[in-house]
Amino acid sequence: MKENTQKLEMIAIETLIKDPNHPRQKSGNLDSLIKSLRHDGLMTPISVAKVGDDKYHVVDGWRRIEALKEMGMKKVSCLIYEDLKEADSAHKSFILNIERNQLNEIEIALHIKKMRDDVGYTYQELDILGYGSSAKVSKQISLLDLPAKIQNQIASGILTKAHGYELNKLKDEKQILKTGKFAVANDWSAKKTKVAVECIKRKARNAGKDSAPKSIPDDEVPGVYFKDAKDMSELDDGSVGLIFTSPPYHVGMKYEAGYTYAEHLENIEGVLEKSAKALVPGGIFAINVANITNFKGKNGTDKTTRIQPMLHFYNTVLQKHGFHLQDELIWVKDFSSFTQDDSVNYTDKTAHAEYRIVNRHEPIYIFKKKGERPVPEDGNIVLQSRLTRTEWEALAPSVWKINPAGRNQGHPNVFPEELARRIIKMYSYIGETVLDPFLGSGTTIKVARELGREGVGYERDLNYKATIMEKLGVVEEVKPESVKEYADKQLAELEANQPAKPEAEAAEDEKDYSVPVFGYESAEKELEPA
Numbered sequence: 221m222k223e224n225t226q227k228l229e230m231i232a233i234e235t236l237i238k239d240p241n242h243p244r245q246k247s248g249n250l251d252s253l254i255k256s257l258r259h260d261g262l263m264t265p266i267s268v269a270k271v272g273d274d275k276y277h278v279v280d281g282w283r284r285i286e287a288l289k290e291m292g293m294k295k296v297s298c299l300i301y302e303d304l305k306e307a308d309s310a311h312k313s314f315i316l317n318i319e320r321n322q323l324n325e326i327e328i329a330l331h332i333k334k335m336r337d338d339v340g341y342t343y344q345e346l347d348i349l350g351y352g353s354s355a356k357v358s359k360q361i362s363l364l365d366l367p368a369k370i371q372n373q374i375a376s377g378i379l380t381k382a383h384g385y386e387l388n389k390l391k392d393e394k395q396i397l398k399t400g401k402f403a404v405a406n407d408w409s410a411k412k413t414k415v416a417v418e419c420i421k422r423k424a425r426n427a428g429k430d431s432a433p434k435s436i437p438d439d440e441v442p443g444v445y446f447k448d449a450k451d452m453s454e455l456d457d458g459s460v461g462l463i464f465t466s467p468p469y470h471v472g473m474k475y476e477a478g479y480t481y482a483e484h485l486e487n488i489e490g491v492l493e494k495s496a497k498a499l500v501p502g503g504i505f506a507i508n509v510a511n512i513t514n515f516k517g518k519n520g521t522d523k524t525t526r527i528q529p530m531l532h533f534y535n536t537v538l539q540k541h542g543f544h545l546q547d548e549l550i551w552v553k554d555f556s557s558f559t560q561d562d563s564v565n566y567t568d569k570t571a572h573a574e575y576r577i578v579n580r581h582e583p584i585y586i587f588k589k590k591g592e593r594p595v596p597e598d599g600n601i602v603l604q605s606r607l608t609r610t611e612w613e614a615l616a617p618s619v620w621k622i623n624p625a626g627r628n629q630g631h632p633n634v635f636p637e638e639l640a641r642r643i644i645k646m647y648s649y650i651g652e653t654v655l656d657p658f659l660g661s662g663t664t665i666k667v668a669r670e671l672g673r674e675g676v677g678y679e680r681d682l683n684y685k686a687t688i689m690e691k692l693g694v695v696e697e698v699k700p701e702s703v704k705e706y707a708d709k710q711l712a713e714l715e716a717n718q719p720a721k722p723e724a725e726a727a728e729d730e731k732d733y734s735v736p737v738f739g740y741e742s743a744e745k746e747l748e749p750a
């Protein structure tokens with residue numbers, strides 16, 4: 221921070237105002253401070269910034285001002301910063317308070333958030349100013365996502381910020397509060413809290429409830445919404461790490477039957493808009509979409525066909541939502557020149573200089589959203605997600621030769637898993653949510669899960685539900701009752717109608733002799749997901 225002009229002066233207390241960016245939230249009890257001021261006087265001047273004629277913001281020392289007011293003082297010795305900007309004043313105030321160890325972890329988080337969101341500092345600038353790396357800063361700010369009660373407990377020192385980080389791994393507010401309550405009641409260390417949190421998450425996973433982000437549905441097919449993607453109210457803004465998709469191309473597929481060109485564009489535009497909101501700042505929206513090669517005009521009635529280029533449309537729509545085209549890849553599906561299309565093929569009738577090109581590629585557009593991409597807090601995740609130089613060298617050239625997906629996949633336009641694999645590895649971190657708003661057969665979700673990401677997608681055509689379920693390994697729940705099930709039911713009914721056992725015998729039957737796997741059995745029972 222640059223040096224500012226300073227001078228020392230006695231200033232009337234009534235002209236001093238608390239800096240709205242002052243990181244300290246509460247002044248607390250002033251009794252002992254008043255005693256010390258009475259005994260020793262004001263040892264160091266109050267730091268203030270001049271903000272108008274006879275108007276000063278207190279950069280540091282607001283608590284002392286409150287104490288002096290209570291003591292009936294009218295003037296106080298101040299160190300005046302003449303031309304301190306708002307951001308510099310907030311930062312100076314923070315540093316002075318930090319130096320005296322006077323801020324709690326929530327006040328620190330609030331201050332850093334303010335510097336990022338209101339003042340507009342980037343993560344890099346915050347790092348230079350001494351707030352720490354982007355991972356550290358994001359982690360500190362994440363404390364503000366905790367329920368208010370837990371934040372208060374951290375602010376007052378009942379729980380530490382390390383407890384807060386562990387509790388934050390639970391997605392459900394009730395579970396966070398319950399676990400926090402146990403941590404306080406049993407004086408759990410952050411490490412013990414971590415074990416408890418892991419246990420709860422494991423149990424939720426085993427119960428098939430998925431510990432995925434709260435936006436992931438745990439309906440029939442976890443992660444898949446069978447609805448129009450123009451409504452993505454299930455996904456929080458900025459909750460998706462990467463979008464990879466292949467929209468309808470408007471080439472007469474079954475799932476686009478009856479759509480005019482204008483309706484096609486309207487559909488795509490609506491979905492792009494919602495997807496754009498769901499993506500993290502700085503995130504990648506990768507789109508595999510070809511030009512319309514046999515375009516017969518907007519009404520589909522022209523006699524001759526031509527190519528309708530589509531990049532301009534996607535670029536225009538996404539630019540409106542703060543994206544720019546960062547890169548373009550060419551996916552080569554096959555190198556053969558054989559084609560069954562006679563208008564393109566080489567035949568005896570093909571005239572010289574009238575040759576046509578055999579289409580063997582599709583583009584993949586890599587759009588980038590504006591903003592700074594958040595980096596996972598866990599350094600191991602960052603390391604594990606990163607491509608090695610050799611991997612990068614294999615993927616960096618803009619032409620990718622990948623064989624198309626085989627036929628009979630239960631959907632007419634399945635893209636190859638390898639395509640999804642490359643995009644997901646390049647542009648998402650392990651554990652992040654990968655979204656496909658035009659899911660089709662579910663390829664993106666399948667590959668995302670294989671790569672340790674959360675997969676989520678939208679498909680409005682229920683004809684593909686069975687294909688998606690099969691691809692994602694979801695077994696249909698409702699099955700006709702088998703003979704064995706029928707017999708089991710009969711036996712259970714017979715047992716239920718037996719005369720009651722004496723209480724002691726029944727209690728012995730109920731006893732659990734299995735070996736406990738976790739040290740806080742009673743707490744664990746309480747903490748079980750509802």
Ligand SMILES: C[S@@+](CC[C@H](N)C(=O)[O-])C[C@H]1O[C@@H](n2cnc3c(N)ncnc32)[C@H](O)[C@@H]1O
Pocket residue numbers: 447448449450465466467468469475487491631633634635636657658659660661662663664678679680681684
């Ligand atoms: C080209 S296919 C995607 C194929 C997919 N990449 C795969 O590997 O199986 C496009 C899909 O988007 C679906 N779709 C089109 N408009 C949609 C919308 N508004 N909301 C949800 N799905 C939509 C279509 O039904 C179709 O299944």
